[in-house]
Amino acid sequence: MSQMSAENRQGHWRKTRRLMFVHLAIWFVFAYLIQWFASDLNQFRFLDFPVGYYMAAQGSLYAFVIQLFIFVKQQDAIDREFGVAEE
């Protein structure tokens, strides 16, 4: 840990934390906000599904999977930028 300046460490953590908040916000939308309005969304149809049902049965799941693969890439880019990636 000695080879790392305190400033570098802070910069890395600041960006990591910001990324965390961004992803938790996206997660919140798909996990809670959309589900809360399922009944209203059911008035619309997507691929013949009622949209509220669709989001709970499939839509949010896709969002989570895609979000995580993007997160892995973004966090790795941050680690590289500050020279704290492994190897």
Next chain:
Amino acid sequence: MSFFRLQGKFTDNLVKIYALYTGGFLAFVVLMAIFEQMGMTADTIGLCFVGFTIFIYALIGWLSRTMQVDAYYVAGREVPPVFNGMATAADWMSGASFVAMAGGIYMGGHPYLAFVVGWTGGYVLVAILMAPYLRKFGCYTVPDFIGTRYGGNVARFCAIVVLIVASFTYVTAQIDATGTIASRVLQIPYGAGVWFGLVGILLCSMLGGMRAVTWTQVAQYIVLIIAYLIPVFWMSIRQDFGWFPQLSYGDAVARIQELEPMLQVGTLKPTETIAGVAALTNLHANPGDSALAAWKFVTLVACMMLGTASLPHILMRYFTTPTVKAARSSVAWSLFFITLLYFTAPALATLTKLQILDPNLATSIIGKAIADVQALEWIQKWGAVGMLAVSDSNGDGILQINEFFLRPDIVVLATPEIAGLPYVISGLVAAGGMAAAMSTADGLLLAIANALSHDLYYKMIDPHAETKKRLIVARILLVIIGAAGALVASLKLTGILGAVAWAFCFAMSGLFVPLVLGVWWKRANRPGAIAGMIVGLGSGSLYLYLVKWGGMTPWIGLDDLRFGIVGVVCSAVAMVVVTLMTKEPEKEIQDMVDEVRVPSGATILSSSH
């Protein structure tokens, strides 16, 4: 087959080995289908499926035997992300996911989709808040992290208690599920089935610990996902919903919504009650209009998600990856493999329901003559074991929606028969359900036994124990806990889905806040963590007791499946308040937290601590 023991060689050849295994398994399925055509009985086919797969798992378990500490506790930290993703998916998807979830959606409709959302979205929390940091820490168990981050045996001990309460609740439900399937397939009493299931579970984990469990779980994932998908694809093609039902079953949902008023679903209530089974009274895609319904949905989602991120048997899977980055991408892969099953479950529930309801399909039973329905083989077979019932309540000789009673847990297992698929598919599904329950039970038993052997015995009681003694103690504990689990399971205290939901609530009440703040709040200290765990688990358990047995009216719909909300809020308040009232942690601890936050550099705990 000595290549299994040469780890370097084995992990280099993973793709080849598991491709070969998958091909072999598919060939076995085809072989069974041919035997069925040649006249092999249904019972023999079921027996072959369960027997053959358990034999393979046991073989892998034996080949992965080890006497090294880091192989036993963390599979030598050399599991590649994609394979760890598959192993986690098997570890994760239990009897509840495989057997009970689609049945719950079939019976309960939209509100049960909360499990689908909650059991997937939890992985976002695992990836972002927990897994990479715990991997960097280098711990063997979750209490190991708590004990080192906060320091002291009291914190470690509290974490052990929460782990045991949550995991033990969970494992009894899994042993219950293996017992149910084993008794059905082998035609032995349920009690004997439970012990048979336990022997299978222990064969996988006892000799090789985490290493054996990892490689059997990958094998179990392959079996369970094939077993889950094939019947759904088959039904979809036969009902003309196309080759990829998950995308195109919207029409089926619409058709059910069209049939529901005609068949009076939800308006025609059953006039009699039959123990253990229920009639369909909920609409398929109706989330309810009230704010309370929405609130109940999102609170259940929250419990399942925060529980996911606190369950030790899941978190410890990410200790086995080679690097921090691999741990992170392994979470994404886990979620991918889990989603393959979870986005299929509502499709299965929908298509099966349509098979039963739609008068245009040959398999439908609602609206048919009672005598004809009672002559169906699957009605007789599942009826004989009390899993379903047909009763002509109004005496008109025709089966109405309120006269067909079913135990939701059997929907997945009975679907091939309901849809008139060959028996080989039923055998396959039984093997898949067995794989799902066994893999989860294995992970849970190992989590409990490892916490007791590593944290309680080695770290707290006898820190000078030699390697051999530690590993023997670990194995003895594994057998004892397994036996205790089987004993409790054979008492049949709760249903599968209920017990699982409780396990999530216990885990989130006690562990979520100390785990998250341990990484994300440097100021968090020992007294705060101890208060968080004790108050969280205590208040959650008390609330569960009062609501379930004490006759208390639940607060705003927070029933016994959702008590984790109460627990986690109390835990957070207690931890923050107590932390701020006591002095900040020592410099070394704060430096340690800094070090955990960056991927590079050595782990905090050495590789064989």
